[in-house]
Amino acid sequence: MSGKSCGPLVQDRVALDEIELYGELMIAASAAAEDRLSPARIDEVLRVGRDAEKRVRG
Known part of the structure; x- marks a missing residue:
């Protein structure tokens, strides 16, 4: 196996994360x-900006 980090397992994890976020949006809706x-509610459900806030406060 080569040293690439974007193989099927990584792609599966990304797909599962996207499915989870979509599900959270459906529940919120x-x-x-x-x-x-509202755009603000969507950002809240998707936790937009929280990772950036953690890095800044770090």
């Missing part, structure tokens, strides 16, 4: 009182 999720 079904629980929302409004017709659509």
